[in-house]
Structures are given as C-alpha cells and as structure tokens.
Amino acid sequence: MLYAVDMSTALPPGPQPEEPLDGTQVLVPFGAGADGPCLRADAARNRARLLEAAARLVAEHGAAGVTMEAVAAAAKVGKGTVFRRFGDRTGLLMALLDHEEKKFQAAFLSGPPPLGPGAPPVERLRAFGCAALRRAADDLDLQLAAEPYPDRRFLIPPRRVRYGHVLMLLRQAVPDADCELLAQTLMSYLDPALIHHLTRQRKMPMQRIQDGWYDLVARVTAARQPA
Amino acid sequence: MLYAVDMSTALPPGPQPEEPLDGTQVLVPFGAGADGPCLRADAARNRARLLEAAARLVAEHGAAGVTMEAVAAAAKVGKGTVFRRFGDRTGLLMALLDHEEKKFQAAFLSGPPPLGPGAPPVERLRAFGCAALRRAADDLDLQLAAEPYPDRRFLIPPRRVRYGHVLMLLRQAVPDADCELLAQTLMSYLDPALIHHLTRQRKMPMQRIQDGWYDLVARVTAARQPA
DNA sequence: TTACGATCCGGACCGAGGTCCGTTTAATTT
DNA sequence: AAATTAAACGGACCTCGGTCCGGATCGTAA
Numbered sequence: 001m002l003y004a005v006d007m008s009t010a011l012p013p014g015p016q017p018e019e020p021l022d023g024t025q026v027l028v029p030f031g032a033g034a035d036g037p038c039l040r041a042d043a044a045r046n047r048a049r050l051l052e053a054a055a056r057l058v059a060e061h062g063a064a065g066v067t068m069e070a071v072a073a074a075a076k077v078g079k080g081t082v083f084r085r086f087g088d089r090t091g092l093l094m095a096l097l098d099h100e101e102k103k104f105q106a107a108f109l110s111g112p113p114p115l116g117p118g119a120p121p122v123e124r125l126r127a128f129g130c131a132a133l134r135r136a137a138d139d140l141d142l143q144l145a146a147e148p149y150p151d152r153r154f155l156i157p158p159r160r161v162r163y164g165h166v167l168m169l170l171r172q173a174v175p176d177a178d179c180e181l182l183a184q185t186l187m188s189y190l191d192p193a194l195i196h197h198l199t200r201q202r203k204m205p206m207q208r209i210q211d212g213w214y215d216l217v218a219r220v221t222a223a224r225q226p227a
Numbered sequence: 228m229l230y231a232v233d234m235s236t237a238l239p240p241g242p243q244p245e246e247p248l249d250g251t252q253v254l255v256p257f258g259a260g261a262d263g264p265c266l267r268a269d270a271a272r273n274r275a276r277l278l279e280a281a282a283r284l285v286a287e288h289g290a291a292g293v294t295m296e297a298v299a300a301a302a303k304v305g306k307g308t309v310f311r312r313f314g315d316r317t318g319l320l321m322a323l324l325d326h327e328e329k330k331f332q333a334a335f336l337s338g339p340p341p342l343g344p345g346a347p348p349v350e351r352l353r354a355f356g357c358a359a360l361r362r363a364a365d366d367l368d369l370q371l372a373a374e375p376y377p378d379r380r381f382l383i384p385p386r387r388v389r390y391g392h393v394l395m396l397l398r399q400a401v402p403d404a405d406c407e408l409l410a411q412t413l414m415s416y417l418d419p420a421l422i423h424h425l426t427r428q429r430k431m432p433m434q435r436i437q438d439g440w441y442d443l444v445a446r447v448t449a450a451r452q453p454a
Numbered sequence: 455t456t457a458c459g460a461t462c463c464g465g466a467c468c469g470a471g472g473t474c475c476g477t478t479t480a481a482t483t484t
Numbered sequence: 485a486a487a488t489t490a491a492a493c494g495g496a497c498c499t500c501g502g503t504c505c506g507g508a509t510c511g512t513a514a
Contacts, residue, residue: 040480043492067470078494083472085492144378150371150420154428181416181439184425188415189408193377198411201381212408219446267461267510295501305464310502456514463508471499478493484486 047085049075054096063145066093093146094156097139101158104135108165121172122221125186128166129213132190137199137206143192163187173221182220189216274312276302281323290372293320320373321383324366328385331362335392348399349448352413355393356440359417364426364433370419390414400448409447416443 039047053074057066068089072079086092113119114127136143148156154163166186170179188194189212198204266274280301284293295316299306313319340346341354363370375383381390393413397406415421416439425431 040491042480046492068472069470072494078492079471080473080475080494081492089471147377150374151423151428153420154424178435178439178442181425181436182443184421185412185416185443188418188421189412191415193380194411194415196378197381198408201378208405209408212405215405216409216412218451219449222446222449222451224445224449269510270462273463294499296499299464306502307464307504308462311462316501458513459511461508461510464506466504468501468503470501473498474496476494478491480491481489483488 043085046075046077046081050077050082050085050092051095054092058096058142063093063141066145068092090146090148093142094158097142097146097158100135100138104131105158105161107131121169122217125166125169125173125217125221126214128169129186129190129217130210132162133195133206133210133213136190136192136195140192140196140200144196147193159187162190170221186216186220189213270312273302273304273308277304277309277312277319278322281319285323285369290320290368293372295319317373317375320369321385324369324373324385327362327365331358332385332388334358348396349444352393352396352400352444352448353441355396356413356417356444357437359389360422360433360437360440363417363419363422367419367423367427371423374420386414389417397448413443413447416440 050071054066054071057070057074066089068082069079071092072082075082082092086095108115108124108128108131110116114123115131116124119127147153153159163183167179167183170177170183170186174182195209198209199206277298281293281298284297284301293316295309296306298319299309302309309319313322335342335351335355335358337343341350342358343351346354374380380386390410394406394410397404397410397413401409422436425436426433
C-alpha cells in the first residue's frame with residue numbers, strides 16, 4: 001500500500017479556481033471522519049436536500065433534466081446555495097456519483113482479492129478493469145454529464161485515485177517501463193466516453209470490451225521480445 | 228487504400244441533430260471539388276469573413292475569447308448567420324482547425340513514406356503518432372476548446388478518418404487481434420486532452436511522450452509470447 | 455429585364471450556468 | 485442571555501450559446 005500518489009499537493013501549481021468546498025473527494029481510502037470541515041447545521045441540511053432533489057430529477061428526467069435552477073427549486077433553496085455548495089454543475093453531478101465511487105475505491109484499495117490486495121498485480125489489473133467497466137456501464141449517462149471541461153478531466157480526484165492504483169500495479173508488473181504513460185493508456189480504455197461510444201453507438205457487447213481489456217493488459221505487461 | 232470506414236452512413240442511426248451545413252468534413256482525401264454544395268455568393272463571403280474574424284479573435288484573446296457574438300460583430304454579421312453556417316460553437320472552432328487537419332490527412336493518406344503509403348505498417352504507425360503529437364501540440368488550446376460534448380467525441384469526421392487509418396495499419400500489423408479496440412487505445416494516447424495534461428499540467432517533455440508512443444506501438448503490435 | 459422561389463440575413467428572444475451582494479442565521483464568546 | 489462574527493442564504497443580474505421568423509437578397513427562368 002502506501003500509495004505515493006500524493007493527491008493534495010503536486011500537479012497543478014495553479015491557484016485551483018474553486019475548491020469544491022465539499023467533502024466529496026476521497027483522498028485516503030477511509031477518511032477518518034473529517035469529511036468536509038464540518039458544515040454548519042443549515043448548510044448540511046440543505047446539502048442533503050439538494051442531493052436528494054438532484055437524484056430525483058435524474059430519475060425522472062435523466063441527467064439532462066438536472067438544471068441548477070430546477071434542483072434549487074425542488075430543494076426549496078436559492079440558486080446561489082447550489083453553487084456555493086457544489087461549485088458548478090459538474091460538481092453537483094460528481095457529488096451524486098460520489099457514493100458509488102467510494103464503494104468502488106474501497107473495493108480495489110482494501111477489498112478482497114483479486115480486486116483488492118493479495119493477488120498478483122496483473123490479475124488485480126484485470127479485475128480492476130472489469131470492475132471499472134461495470135461501474136462505467138451503470139449510470140453511464142450521469143458519468144458523461146458529469147464530465148468536466150477537458151482541461152480538468154485528469155485532475156478530478158476519482159480519476160487520480162484510479163490512476164494511482166493502476167500506476168502502482170503497473171510498476172509491480174513491468175518495473176522497467178514508463179509506467180506513468182502506460183497507466184494513462186490503460187485508464188483511457190476505461191473512459192466512460194469511450195465505453196459509451198462502443199456500447200451505445202457501435203453496439204459492441206460488453207463481453208468483447210472486457211476481452212479487449214484482458215488482451216490490452218496482456219500486451220502492455222508482456223515481457224518484451226528480445227527483438 | 229480503399230478504407231471501408233464509411234463515414235456518411237452507419238454509426239448513429241439517430242436523426243443527427245444538425246448537419247454542420249459546411250464543407251468542413253473531409254470524407255475522402257482530396258475532395259474532387261464539391262466542398263459544400265456551393266454556397267450562395269453572400270453566404271460564401273460571410274463564411275470567409277467569419278472565419279477570418281474568428282482567427283483574429285483567437286490570436287488576440289485566445290480560444291476563450293471566441294464568443295459567437297464577438298465573432299459575428301467582428302465580421303459585421305448577424306449572430307444567426309454564424310450559427311446557420313457552423314451549427315454551433317464547436318463547429319466554428321473545428322472549421323478553424325480544418326485547414327491544418329486536411330493537410331495532415333493528406334500527409335498520412337497519400338504523402339511520402341514513412342507517414343504515407345509505402346512503408347511497413349508498424350513504421351507508418353510510429354510516424355503517424357509523431358505527426359499527430361506534433362499536430363496536437365500546435366494550437367492545443369484551440370483543439371481543447373473545439374472538443375465537442377463527450378457523446379460526439381468519437382463521431383467527428385477528423386477523428387473517424389484518423390481512427391480508420393490506424394485501424395487499417397493495425398490490421399496489417401496484427402491481423403489476429405481485435406484491431407478496433409486496439410485502434411481506440413492507440414487513438415486515446417494521441418488525444419489532445421491527454422497531451423495537454425501531460426505537457427502542461429505534468430510538465431512532461433514531448434520527447435518522453437513520443438518515446439512512450441513508440442513503446443506503446445511496440446507492445447500492441449508485438450508477437451505474443453506463447454505463455 | 456422582370457418575376458419568382460429558394461436561400462440567407464439579422465437581431466430579438468429564450469434558457470441555463472455562473473456571479474454578486476445585501477440580508478439572515480447559526481455558532482461562539484462574554 | 486446578549487453580543488459578535490463568520491458563514492450561509494437567496495434571488496436579482498449578467499453572459500453566452502442557441503432558436504426563430506419576418507424581411508432582404510441572390511440565382512434563375514421566362
């Protein structure tokens with residue numbers, strides 16, 4: 001374990017326009033409490049009502065129906081409140097996905113093998129892909145709608161956690177390679193937008209995509225031919 | 228040659244909300260004329276003025292400064308005209324990139340080897356990646372700004388042309404593999420958003436990214452170990 | 455040259471994301 | 485319990501992408 005991913009520091013030295021202000025990001029597997037700097041009572045209540053309202057809107061009208069004003073109205077709250085709590089629309093949508101994401105993280109960080117620790121790295125990699133594909137397949141629409149602007153895609157915490165995990169496994173499996181780049185490659189294969197394209201637009205069965213993952217992992221982690 | 232990519236039909240049976248109405252998409256290497264159904268004189272004039280105005284705005288204020296109203300105003304044209312001609316903001320931005328994209332396509336479809344026909348497939352693949360990386364590095368900002376909503380990312384003509392090319396080379400190099408999925412993987416590595424992340428946010432030198440491409444191509448096209 | 459129909463133009467209009475700031479309210483201190 | 489302060493609230497307001505339709509313009513055919 002002991003991921004040197006270093007979520008909080010490093011990477012973009014920029015001023016980071018607006019912290020989500022939300023306990024939404026999981027930086028360590030199981031946060032020892034401190035899930036957000038403890039909101040004020042009314043703020044916490046409104047946050048819950050907003051999430052509930054948003055979830056209802058998603059269920060009723062799909063992700064496209066989740067307009068900030070509609071959510072605010074449904075939660076009987078001012079529009080400003082929504083933005084203060086979640087930063088922007090993407091933040092709200094990601095908060096909606098947060099619970100499932102945490103469960104997923106827990107599974108691959110500390111769950112039972114082969115997904116969790118205990119299995120050989122390549123096997124964990126294979127299991128990780130399957131789990132990630134399943135997770136992408138569930139609420140695909142929401143994941144697409146929650147996609148931030150392209151220059152933030154790689155900075156959102158869930159992506160970085162997953163990336164860090166793949167990176168660690170890759171370093172064990174192919175210590176001599178440029179694992180950071182290979183990890184990005186593997187991550188790309190699991191991108192919700194690609195899954196959407198393959199399954200919905202190309203009508204590709206999930207089984208084939210999963211087989212493709214196994215094949216890709218095999219190729220990426222294979223011992224090199226002497227050439 | 229003879230790409231069975233089949234740009235016009237297939238894929239999304241949906242009503243395709245709004246054709247770009249523009250001669251912007253290159254479906255064959257060198258369109259034998261017919262670059263758009265020959266616009267009316269005033270329409271053609273306005274189109275040119277709009278593109279010129281947009282380019283000037285990009286140069287002066289960056290891609291973010293390209294607002295539809297600003298472009299319309301700078302071109303001395305009504306806002307509606309911009310949308311009729313280019314469909315939406317993404318369409319306008321892509322039209323701005325179209326010229327360079329055509330040159331790139333010409334280079335790998337029918338230019339001199341190793342990028343063009345004549346070299347062995349793996350070598351062409353390597354050259355293709357280098358060229359694509361260079362192309363992504365130039366006007367990265369514009370490419371990011373032109374990125375459409377995630378559910379269209381894989382449907383825009385330039386992407387499909389590139390994909391078809393990689394697919395063809397891959398089929399020659401590794402006939403037994405699921406080349407469609409491998410092609411998507413390779414394409415992902417060249418995604419402008421990833422390049423932006425690696426170069427600008429992770430400060431990774433282009434040389435390393437290019438080495439990573441060679442390595443990736445090698446792994447993907449390597450003869451499999453009997454295992 | 456004139457008449458006609460298809461195409462294009464322009465800008466008023468709308469919806470939604472995001473900002474701002476005066477007001478309210480919860481926690482804390484005295 | 486009253487005062488204080490930091491945080492949260494709400495909704496008016498702004499910008500910008502996108503739509504619409506009455507009117508102007510172009511190409512063509514007579």
